[in-house]
Amino acid sequence: MSLVDSVSQHIPQILPPFVFEPSLLPDSGAMRGCVDVTFDLRHAGRRDLSIGWESVGPIDAPVVFVAGGISATRHAIASATFADAGWWQAQVGVLDPQHLRIVAIDWLGADGSLDVPIDSADQADAIAAVLNVLAIDTLEAFVGCSYGAMVGLQFAARHGTRLRQLVAISGTHRTHPYASAWRALQRKVVALGQLQCDETHGLSLARQLAMLSYRTPEEFGARFDTEVSIEGGRARCAAEDYLDACGARFVERFDATAYLRLSESIDLHRVDTSQIRVPTTVVAVAQDQLIPVDDAYALIEHIRADTTLRVLHSRYGHDAFLKEHDAIAALLREALVDVCGVAA
Amino acid sequence: MSLVDSVSQHIPQILPPFVFEPSLLPDSGAMRGCVDVTFDLRHAGRRDLSIGWESVGPIDAPVVFVAGGISATRHAIASATFADAGWWQAQVGVLDPQHLRIVAIDWLGADGSLDVPIDSADQADAIAAVLNVLAIDTLEAFVGCSYGAMVGLQFAARHGTRLRQLVAISGTHRTHPYASAWRALQRKVVALGQLQCDETHGLSLARQLAMLSYRTPEEFGARFDTEVSIEGGRARCAAEDYLDACGARFVERFDATAYLRLSESIDLHRVDTSQIRVPTTVVAVAQDQLIPVDDAYALIEHIRADTTLRVLHSRYGHDAFLKEHDAIAALLREALVDVCGVAA
Incomplete structure (x- = not known):
């Protein structure tokens, strides 16, 4: 792992939620912050970076990390504190901050200040750095869609001991x-x-x-x-x-x-799937023009743990994870059935 | 038909082939010229236009009109006179200027001088104008690919009495x-x-x-x-x-x-298929990303004549007509079996 151990951890908002913007609403266990670290980026060498994160849900609940496409942000699910709709608001029925702690980051590079090649492995290491700061040892699940699925596969390969299961939707180990x-x-x-x-x-x-x-x-x-x-x-x-x-x-x-x-x-993304030893659910969409279903087959072939492949049919293609609310919810419920608080 | 009858027909090269660049080679019945006409364009009103054409093969042979994509030209098949390879040179085994007279045009607008909306119907009328000048009453076949298939369908709808059969490859009555x-x-x-x-x-x-x-x-x-x-x-x-x-x-x-x-x-192309009363062979490619096979089904549904639909499978998708030489040759041979000189 190329993460340099917490050279600097500037975390003004890392204490329990009431420190930030307290709210009386039950889902208000929401906090945001930045983690400042120095990193060896895979293609661009050592850099000082600031990683924005958000956590919503009880601090002692099972932790699910959520990651979307390149335009997704750390704000996946709305809370009383951060009340605007998150990018995956439609899945709040499963990713329920009453029972789960949902954590997400802003991608490295999302603010435009990092003008160098960024690898999905760098993002996985950034997530590990955030988890260090939040004192989260193990994720119950990493649920990633599109680029987020690629980063999830990197996280599983690089930080697999910190992950109980991966759900990779519309993203594989390599690009076509x-x-x-x-x-x-x-x-x-x-x-x-x-x-x-x-x-x-x-x-x-x-x-x-x-x-x-x-x-x-x-x-x-x-x-x-x-x-x-x-x-x-x-x-x-x-x-x-x-x-x-x-x-x-x-x-x-x-x-x-x-x-x-x-x-x-x-396009720089590539994972050696034989390094993945985490139970993995792969969701592919038959009509996805970016991720052929054949690549999903190739993905699960060498993962050294239980794998489940689900193939959806959707006229929304690669965007099914944002549009097929019910089908995605059903898949998430099935995958996360063992995570405390998710009703099967 | 919006073609204004030959207001001006400037045809310096319209006499028999020996007038032009005579050659002793057997396939040398090749000629080129321009037809100047005044036209009512469907979307842009009356215009003075010059239509470049080429003919190769004996002047008394059965005439097959050939039309390709928007970047194709009047030069479909090489001849002794015009010896550089034509855009459909690979099909010279079927479109054989020893036995057929192959006629083609440069698309209206291809020289960049016509900066107005151009309809496929305008192209069909331009072809009819060229045939008038060449004293060709009836085409044995119109073989069109891509945009050329769209123009062929317009020709069949607008000038059907001058056409014995149409072969429309990778082009339909409307765009998707x-x-x-x-x-x-x-x-x-x-x-x-x-x-x-x-x-x-x-x-x-x-x-x-x-x-x-x-x-x-x-x-x-x-x-x-x-x-x-x-x-x-x-x-x-x-x-x-x-x-x-x-x-x-x-x-x-x-x-x-x-x-x-x-x-x-x-994109402006649209043909009322119920106006087509010419036997038509439609060739669709299952992998074509521009022309769904469903649109080929819809195309043949209302044609009021014999129709044949052939569905090719090709990794070259829309470009199969330029790449799948043998499969296209076989389809052309089958379609043109009744045209004198084409061996089945």
């Missing part, structure tokens, strides 16, 4: 050359946009291209008309309003450098 | 909303590039994005490594050299305005 090519072109679009003064233009377009890879022809066929109009002397397709809106929302909250480095991090 | 969205984003990348002084950058990137839609994850998985290197502080994926080369080759021979208008023309 076609998916990598698609992301590489998105990054080139961002770079083209950066030649302008306003880099949001390219970033918006890259996000729109990414949306095509996250979703499927089936969804677009059901959702959008085949009619194409002519506006201002140019053809305008039915999906363009939707895609424009996706791009505009994204550039409001995301930085171009962060996008470039986290997109790249997906 | 997902494919349209993909092309719309490619056009936005070109537009982003046009904000620079050098518009080839955006055009190259758009072509690279288009290549992903023409090919498949299966091909990329078999062809490119999963390893990603770091070069100059940036991740570089295995397919990037290939894609860069595709983009560079494309911008050498294609104009940004032509690309924008012909890409758009695909």
Whole structure:
């Protein structure tokens, strides 16, 4: 493990929740903080880093670490203290902060200040550093989706003694050359946009291209008309309003450098699955354009522990974890049945 | 039909082949020319247009019109006169200028001078205008691939009395909303590039994005490594050299305005299939990311003539017509068995 032992641990908000913003609501065991560490990044050498984290739920409850895609944040589930909806709010029925302690981080690089190649292994080590500071020895489960699943696999390979089980949804041990090519072109679009003064233009377009890879022809066929109009002397397709809106929302909250480095991090990802000795549930989506189901088969082949593979069918493709609320909830309940407080 | 009857027909090269560049080689019945007409374009009103055409093979042989994708040209098959390889040279065994007269055009808009919305119906009318000038009353077959298949369907609907049979490969009566969205984003990348002084950058990137839609994850998985290197502080994926080369080759021979208008023309395409009364062979590719096989089923449903549907399986997806030489040759032989000179 390349983590340098806690050279600096600046943790002003690490004491019990009432120190922060106390609330009388029962789910208020919520806290946030930053962990400052010095790290040997896999591809970029030693760096001083600050890792933002959030924890919601009783401090003595079983701990589940949750990780989403590259645009997800430490705020997965709302609480009285941090009341805006989390990125995985739809799963609050299973990831219930009444019974579980849900921990998450902001990805290394998410603030755009780390302009170097970032590896999924670096993220796994960042999570381990946060757990050290929070005095969490062992996770009952790591539930990761998309990039979060990749990081979960790295965590299982690198810090497996601290993990009882992994749930990896729509992410595998390596990236597929076609998916990598698609992301590489998105990054080139961002770079083209950066030649302008306003880099949001390219970033918006890259996000729109990414949306095509996250979703499927089936969804677009059901959702959008085949009619194409002519506006201002140019053809305008039915999906363009939707895609424009996706791009505009994204550039409001995301930085171009962060996008470039986290997109790249997906492509740099690779795990030796024979190093994983943690019981693992793998969820693949048959229609996922980025993660072929064959790669999910290859993933479970060499894991040295119990594995379960579930293949969902969803017109939402790679985004099924954000859209197929009931199916994902059922899978999570099944996987987490042994974690205290999750009703089967 | 919106074609205005031959207001001007500037046809310096329209007399028999020996007028042009005579050759003693048997396949030398090759000629090229331009037809100048005034046209009511479907979306852009009356325009003076020049339509480039090429014909190869005996002037009295059965005539097969051939049309490819938006980047194809009038030069489909090499001849002694025009000796460089044509875009469909691989099919010379079936489209044999010893026995057939092969006619093709340069698409309206292909030279970049027509910066208005262009409809596939306009292309069909342009073909009819060329046939008028060449005194070709009836085509034995129209063989179209991709955009050429769309134009073939328009020709069958608008000029069906001049056509004995249609072979439509990887193109249907309408475009799919997902494919349209993909092309719309490619056009936005070109537009982003046009904000620079050098518009080839955006055009190259758009072509690279288009290549992903023409090919498949299966091909990329078999062809490119999963390893990603770091070069100059940036991740570089295995397919990037290939894609860069595709983009560079494309911008050498294609104009940004032509690309924008012909890409758009695909999205504007729509044919009322109940207007088609010509025997039609439809070839779909199961792995085609732009033309779902379901749309091929929908295409043949309302054609009022004999229809044959063939579904190929190819890792080359939409580009199968350019890559699966033997399978396409077999399909062409089967479809054209009644056309004089094609051996079954």
